[in-house]
Amino acid sequence: MKIENDVQTKALMDIDHNIDALVKQIELLSYVNPENIEEEKARFFSSKYLTDPVFKYPTINFNRFKLHRKLFTQRLELIEDIKIRNLYEDIIYTYSGLIQCIETIGSGKKFYYNCLRSFGTPTENDVENAKFILHFEDENKDIPAFQPKYSATEAEVFFKEFSKKYDFSYSIKQSNQISAIAMVLNNIKTLVLNTNHTYSDNEIAVLTNHEIGVHMVTTMNGMLHPLKIFSNGFPNNEETQEGLAVFAEYMSNNLTVTRLKELAYRVIAVDSLAKGYSFSRTFRLLHNQYDLEREEAFYITVRSHRGGGFTKDYLYLTGLKKVYDYYHAGQDLSVLLTGKVSLEYVDEIQTLIKKGLAVPAKHITDAYAQNKNTNKKVDFILRSLK
Template sequence: MNIKNNIDNKALITIDANIDKLVKQIELLSFVNPVNIEEEKQRFFASKYLTDPVFKYPNINFDRYKLHRKLFENNIEAIEDNAIRKLYEDIIYQYSGLIQCIENIGSGKKFYYDCLRCFGTPTEQDVENAKFILHFEDEPSDVGMFEPKYSAQAAESFFRDYSKRYDFDYKIAHSNKISAIAMVLNNVQTLVLNSNYTYSDNEIAVLTNHEIGVHMVTTMNAQLHTLKIFSHGFPNNEETQEGLAVFSEYMSNNLTIKRLKELAYRVIAVDSLAKGYSFSKTFRLLHNQYDLNREKAFFITLRVHRGGGFTKDYLYLTGLKKVYDYYNQGKDLSLLLTGKVTLEYANQIQTLINLGLATPAKHITDAYAVNNNTNKTVDFILRNLK
């Protein structure tokens, strides 16, 4: 590598390190999950679904103004490669937007508008795709596969056993203050299981592939790079990451029509948010019109209305379609496993690898090795999403 490239790379590494120091404590999911979910769920049910929950959120433990200011002090002009400089400009705007989201959690419309800037909202076509999925009948299945059986403590052993196929270690924690039934906290390399939830065999199969097979795999691959943006996340990486995670369910033959419908209901719920629905009105839409049981309707509504309007959930379906198409075009999925990256920046990822500033994925999603999907209806649905 010539002297000029060494100088260029030094500037890039310095800027990346500066950003790392500033944003390593920023994990939106650590702040947007209410701390009083169970209490408010019981109050909401007791009100006959009429009184909206009043959620409380964790305290913010960083200086928001200082973070904004220091982010924009970075001398991005020192990065001479146009594509990489543009990537870092996008990254700074993205992180600034996430900080604004965290600032305004619980403030209603302010948070919702911040989320629109960060995550967007479903298009008419996205809503039509969701409704298309909902027309299909659930496949006949072994009822026992969907029967709640395992406490979070019992489920932990399944995750540990599944993880033996990967060459990394991580922590498992339990919490009654998360809206998901399981989630990976990237910044502390921890899988969190919902201690209030009872898991079925199907959910264990889905979650091991989704949470460990992709989210933890990309967390661990991200640690291998010189550049820390692979850990903190490329702009709009949520769509690609969730798409990859659901695609691992598909490749391992665990993606059912029932699961696709769950993702479709999330799109419907985010669309209702965009139409101005309150928590209770979105809940009643799912519970009464779409006949979801009240527990499922509550938690889908919670995921979407937490913070004041969290629009991210529609991206699972759009991300799945993009990754499915990417795979069927014969493109290399391992490039998307290098960290918390975005499909649209695939060329920049390859450039960084070529420059020696990134490394190919060490850990590869087990389900991606062989396509075990045998569900022809699911395949038909994914091919025909627009």
């Protein structure tokens, strides 16, 4: 559809362009991942889990004050459509919050409180859901599919082969400075693999569907719109995007109880922040009380405590439940693949498509073509979550 050529559209396009110029350098994950995880892990283990790690973070390379000031000088009153104007108001507050998160990384409580404003914290229901999942037995880890066998370099081959399903290209790089075992950097269209990790067949199946099938798909779809906000990200897009990504694991028959328990442990770890737990205390909670193997307990603790208290990790489970219910209510998943968008703004997305300011999703997650899940226990758990 051709873009409406009028004053209102020009005002919206100008505001969107201005915001894009300001925020495309903000990739929170680029700043919040510690640079010395492995060194601090060795020190932490040698201290018998008593001495909290002291993490170092990348240098911030933008002027924070100028970004804040320019964000709030946008003339949103020129956008006539109330819903779209409200969306952009939410966007400006969201990015201001992310800037505050970035500028306080490593400062302890300041970063934690900024994360609370940006991502929230688990509710009592969320914690109860996590504990419910933890009652179930893990899959048999002696099954060959769960055995570690591939280096990051060997894993690259599987990602490249999987990506032939899609009409786009991206870069792959390796790093020993990320807390995840793989991640997509949206702003540079890059998949990053963790060189410290040895991948199993199950993890390859999970990660290809999660990272490429959703995160890279929404990265590429986001770039196709006249409006850049589809690429930079809507408010609260993290919950929807992670929910979609784990849902792709489910639809491709790769979501296991073990994986659901990993997401539940993340909720427990984030909840420990609200209780004022130190790094070592969260670790001991996971390792001693929940019997998590110490390597896994360490990395889950890093994910939640990095920066000073990063609360985002509980959103994987809440996002999965919302997307699962959305799909089973017969709703269209493709609208959620149009970019880094949020469930809360489906009506606004459809309005923008009708106005010619956005386009339907070109790339569709392969796993969504057919529900291949055969794991009845996983279905029971997801249906039962509050």
